[in-house]
Amino acid sequence: MVVVLAAVEGGICAQQILNDKEPAVHVLHVQGRVYMLVGAGANITVQVGDRAVLVVDAGVPQMSEQVLSAIRTLSQAPIAFIVDTSMDEDHIGGNQNVAKAGHFNLGLPGEATGASVIAHLKALDRMSAPTGKKPPVAEDLWPTDTYDNDKWELFNDEAVIIEHPHAAHTDGDSTVFFRRSDVVSAGDIFTPEHYPVIEAQRGGTINGEIEALNQVIDIMVPKEGEEGGTYVIPGHGRLCDRAEIVNYRDMVTIVRDRIEDMVKKGMTLEQVKAAKPTLDYDGIYGADTGPWTTKMFIEAVYRDLSQSKR
Amino acid sequence: MRGACRRMIFASSILFAAALMARPAYSQVDLSGEWSQPPAPDNTMDPYIGDYAGLPINDAARLRADSWTAEKWTQEEHECEPHPADYAPRSPGGMRIWPDLDPLTQEITAWHTTVYWMGAQRTIYMDNRPHPPDYAAYTWAGFSTGKWEGDKLRVTTTHLKEGWLRRNGLPRADKATLTEFFIRHGDFLTLVSIVKDPVYLTEPLVRTEHFVLNLGYALSPSSCIPRHEIDHPRGWVAHHLPGTNEWLTEFATKYGIPVEATRGGAETMYPEYQLKLATLPMPPKPKESPGRTK
Numbered sequence: 001m002v003v004v005l006a007a008v009e010g011g012i013c014a015q016q017i018l019n020d021k022e023p024a025v026h027v028l029h030v031q032g033r034v035y036m037l038v039g040a041g042a043n044i045t046v047q048v049g050d051r052a053v054l055v056v057d058a059g060v061p062q063m064s065e066q067v068l069s070a071i072r073t074l075s076q077a078p079i080a081f082i083v084d085t086s087m088d089e090d091h092i093g094g095n096q097n098v099a100k101a102g103h104f105n106l107g108l109p110g111e112a113t114g115a116s117v118i119a120h121l122k123a124l125d126r127m128s129a130p131t132g133k134k135p136p137v138a139e140d141l142w143p144t145d146t147y148d149n150d151k152w153e154l155f156n157d158e159a160v161i162i163e164h165p166h167a168a169h170t171d172g173d174s175t176v177f178f179r180r181s182d183v184v185s186a187g188d189i190f191t192p193e194h195y196p197v198i199e200a201q202r203g204g205t206i207n208g209e210i211e212a213l214n215q216v217i218d219i220m221v222p223k224e225g226e227e228g229g230t231y232v233i234p235g236h237g238r239l240c241d242r243a244e245i246v247n248y249r250d251m252v253t254i255v256r257d258r259i260e261d262m263v264k265k266g267m268t269l270e271q272v273k274a275a276k277p278t279l280d281y282d283g284i285y286g287a288d289t290g291p292w293t294t295k296m297f298i299e300a301v302y303r304d305l306s307q308s309k310r
Numbered sequence: 311m312r313g314a315c316r317r318m319i320f321a322s323s324i325l326f327a328a329a330l331m332a333r334p335a336y337s338q339v340d341l342s343g344e345w346s347q348p349p350a351p352d353n354t355m356d357p358y359i360g361d362y363a364g365l366p367i368n369d370a371a372r373l374r375a376d377s378w379t380a381e382k383w384t385q386e387e388h389e390c391e392p393h394p395a396d397y398a399p400r401s402p403g404g405m406r407i408w409p410d411l412d413p414l415t416q417e418i419t420a421w422h423t424t425v426y427w428m429g430a431q432r433t434i435y436m437d438n439r440p441h442p443p444d445y446a447a448y449t450w451a452g453f454s455t456g457k458w459e460g461d462k463l464r465v466t467t468t469h470l471k472e473g474w475l476r477r478n479g480l481p482r483a484d485k486a487t488l489t490e491f492f493i494r495h496g497d498f499l500t501l502v503s504i505v506k507d508p509v510y511l512t513e514p515l516v517r518t519e520h521f522v523l524n525l526g527y528a529l530s531p532s533s534c535i536p537r538h539e540i541d542h543p544r545g546w547v548a549h550h551l552p553g554t555n556e557w558l559t560e561f562a563t564k565y566g567i568p569v570e571a572t573r574g575g576a577e578t579m580y581p582e583y584q585l586k587l588a589t590l591p592m593p594p595k596p597k598e599s600p601g602r603t604k
């Protein structure tokens with residue numbers, strides 16, 4: 001099922017049920033040319049140009065059919081670009097399926113068609129392996145185009161600015177800013193319903209995470225009354241504006257400061273956990289079970305800060 | 311034939327008009343007008359750091375508020391935050407209420423309210439529309455729908471951005487919901503608000519606010535554009551590390567209230583707490599008032 005909502009301010013203005021296959025991919029018009037697709041793993045951002053569609057993250061492969069039909073409710077133009085915000089499976093799993101349905105018209109004659117899949121070079125490094133070794137991610141899901149500095153700019157009826165925060169959620173993250181629509185797609189550096197996932201084994205760090213949040217906040221401008229203006233699509237969870245990513249940045253910074261203070265005092269990991277440095281935020285961002293628990297977050301921050309202390 | 315047809319049209323138009331007249335009044339009570347506000351019944355105007363008394367908060371709320379500092383308002387991103395819908399009517403300065411009418415049926419499709427502080431506006435939809443899905447954006451006003459229950463307007467609000475229970479750092483989470491009753495008695499309006507917060511409250515927080523009809527009363531315009539006021543390092547966030555906030559007992563000391571009572575919690579809401587209060591140790595008398603002139 002695909003459900004289209006034209007809703008940010010004033011709630012649901014239009015609700016159109018297009019077919020009744022479950023489970024559902026929901027479409028939320030953010031503003032301008034940008035839409036948010038919910039229900040296919042990570043949030044998917046769709047930017048509709050006059051002649052091409054750009055997609056940020058492709059979701060899980062099992063939902064690709066619903067994702068493609070949701071995109072087709074917005075535009076019949078070919079999907080020319082997919083930008084991967086990280087190398088996580090629920091973000092890149094649909095790369096091949098969505099790319100296959102797309103077309104990037106700068107290919108050489110005779111080349112297989114398909115969308116250009118863009119990621120930071122470090123994300124490709126983490127997906128691939130030296131020749132002869134089994135790569136951690138199947139080759140079909142790899143990016144076709146990478147950038148290796150801090151920024152890549154595209155134009156799809158508006159400026160699209162891809163930036164690489166260093167060592168945040170991982171060391172291969174990208175954020176995507178749609179300048180005229182005034183929407184940022186942040187990937188998993190911002191997950192308003194849980195603590196940020198710091199993947200140390202893939203180069204993620206707590207201070208890089210905070211810096212990445214500050215970089216996104218820097219480009220956001222709210223309307224009067226600290227609301228709306230630039231919107232941010234998080235990796236998972238609801239659409240947010242600056243006030244909410246600022247609260248999230250405040251929380252991550254405060255928890256970092258607390259654990260850093262405990263590390264400086266020489267406290268062990270067990271002592272830090274017992275001191276409950278996240279107690280006041282656990283009801284919002286915490287989890288006792290699942291892939292990223294409060295304990296895992298505290299441990300990741302502790303290990304990172306203890307290492308950098310040495 | 312023509313006459314009969316005309317008569318039928320005439321008859322049906324009378325029926326249509328009668329049907330309209332027989333409809334229940336579009337609202338039981340007219341809320342519209344300008345309402346001024348006597349001083350608030352509890353200490354919301356200028357709360358002390360560490361005064362959590364009478365609020366059904368938990369340890370998470372205490373830690374959050376103990377870590378809070380008013381320096382937060384020197385972070386440019388926080389400078390111009392308006393009060394959220396559950397707190398806004400508690401700010402002094404009155405409220406204006408006006409309806410949206412369906413031009414055809416004259417039914418009220420929505421009520422709007424605005425309060426003085428930052429001109430915060432709300433819309434209360436009266437047309438039975440559903441609340442947005444949970445992935446839609448949250449706002450300071452939240453998303454409100456209303457229904458008349460007798461002569462009381464019951465308003466249900468979801469999608470509230472994170473806010474505050476009291477302006478001394480006591481938080482109210484974005485998972486909270488707000489139920490309100492607008493109750494008019496002649497020239498008096500009582501607003502009952504019930505906040506349910508699964509993150510920071512152990513019981514619903516029920517508060518009332520009073521207004522007096524004052525037609526023609528003009529709310530002062532209020533607006534805010536953030537600007538750089540104080541230098542901070544990039545990404546600086548205002549807070550006290552746990553155990554370092556030296557102002558937490560100021561309120562207890564100044565007023566001679568046991569510190570434990572100022573820490574709040576559901577039991578401090580109820581009259582029976584006075585018995586326990588009498589048994590608690592008093593804080594030492596202050597040598598001089600620490601930095602406050604009130």
Ligand SMILES: [Zn+2]
Pocket residue numbers: 042088090091188235236
């Ligand atoms: Zn993710």
